[in-house]
Amino acid sequence: MDASEVRAVGLRxxxxxxxxxxxxxxxxxxxxxxxxxxxKMAMLSIWPTLFSDIVQNGHSMEVTTRVLVxxxxxxxxxxxxxxxxxxNPLLYGYSLPLFSGLVMATPLGFRRRLIQFSIAxxxxxxxxxxxxxxxxxxxxxxxxxxxxxxxxxxxxIAPDPVALAYQFGYLILPAxxxxxxWVGFNRDFIxxxxxxxxxxxxxxxxxxxxxxxx
Numbered sequence: 577m578d579a580s581e582v583r584a585v586g587l588r589x590x591x592x593x594x595x596x597x598x599x600x601x602x603x604x605x606x607x608x609x610x611x612x613x614x615x616k617m618a619m620l621s622i623w624p625t626l627f628s629d630i631v632q633n634g635h636s637m638e639v640t641t642r643v644l645v646x647x648x649x650x651x652x653x654x655x656x657x658x659x660x661x662x663x664n665p666l667l668y669g670y671s672l673p674l675f676s677g678l679v680m681a682t683p684l685g686f687r688r689r690l691i692q693f694s695i696a697x698x699x700x701x702x703x704x705x706x707x708x709x710x711x712x713x714x715x716x717x718x719x720x721x722x723x724x725x726x727x728x729x730x731x732x733i734a735p736d737p738v739a740l741a742y743q744f745g746y747l748i749l750p751a752x753x754x755x756x757x758w759v760g761f762n763r764d765f766i767x768x769x770x771x772x773x774x775x776x777x778x779x780x781x782x783x784x785x786x787x788x789x790x
Contacts, residue, residue: 581769582769585681585682585769586681588680588681589677589678589680589681590677591681592676592677592680592681593673593674593677596672596673596674596676596677596680597670597673599673599676600669600670600672600673600676601666604635604666604669605632605634605635607669607672608632608635608637608665608666608669608704609632610701611665611668611669611701611704611705611708612630612631612632612637612665612708614701614702614705615630615637615665615705615708615709615712616630618705618709619639619709619712623731623733625642625727625730625731626641626642626643626716626727626728626731627639627640627641627642627712628640628641628642628658635664635665635666636662636663636664636665637662637663637664637665637708638660638661638662638663639660639661639662639663639712640658640660641658641659641660641661641716641724641727642658642727643658643659643716643720643723643724643727644656644657644658644659644723645657645658645659645720645721645723659716659720659723659724661712661715661716661720663708663711663712663715665704665707665708667707667711667746667750668703668704668707668708668711668745668746668749668750669700669704669750670750671700671703671704671749671750671751671753671754672696672697672700672754674754674755675696675700675753675754675757675758676693678754678755678758679692679693679696679758679761682758682762682765683765684762692757692761692762695757695761696754696757696761699753699757700753700754700757703745703749703750703753704750706741706745706749707745707746707749707750708745709745710738710741710742710744710745710746711742711745711746713728713733713738713741713742714738714739714741714742716728717733717735717738718735718738718739
């Protein structure tokens with residue numbers, strides 16, 4: 577393995593990361609719009625008894641549930657109202673700047689780089705939506721008191737799969753997805769780093785020199 581080339585790729589990726597994160601955060605609202613739409617379609621169609629509406633507010637997502645809870649108004653009056661959950665899809669979207677840093681550090685042509693970005697963006701949006709949906713169910717099942725837990729149970733959702741999906745969507749998917757995509761797209765380049773061009777079999781530099789001298 578050519579250690580110097582590996583270090584060079586790692587250094588280029590590291591240098592690209594600050595710019596990638598800056599652009600990602602600057603355009604966070606339009607970048608999470610597809611995520612919110614996918615999460616909305618999934619939750620409202622699969623669990624209509626749990627959720628009534630989902631809207632995007634900047635780079636956050638507001639989930640209106642059908643769970644009724646006691647609420648206290650700013651003027652001190654209390655009453656019954658629908659539980660609203662505020663989600664942050666950006667917590668699951670840092671895969672995109674990580675992938676961007678890796679791809680920009682890889683020697684690729686413009687067309688190939690554009691294709692990789694297009695495919696990766698769709699995959700990362702899906703993974704991000706999975707994390708958002710899993711967190712919403714987790715908050716409703718474990719962090720919303722008895723009304724939320726009862727509503728999730730009544731919808732036929734077991735708590736253990738919810739906890740597992742949340743851990744998978746929060747800890748594993750955002751970190752593994754960009755690396756898996758980059759490796760899958762650039763196997764030839766990675767193999768060239770791991771297995772650089774070698775001398776033809778049966779010959780070594782010493783043997784070649786001895787043959788020429790004789």
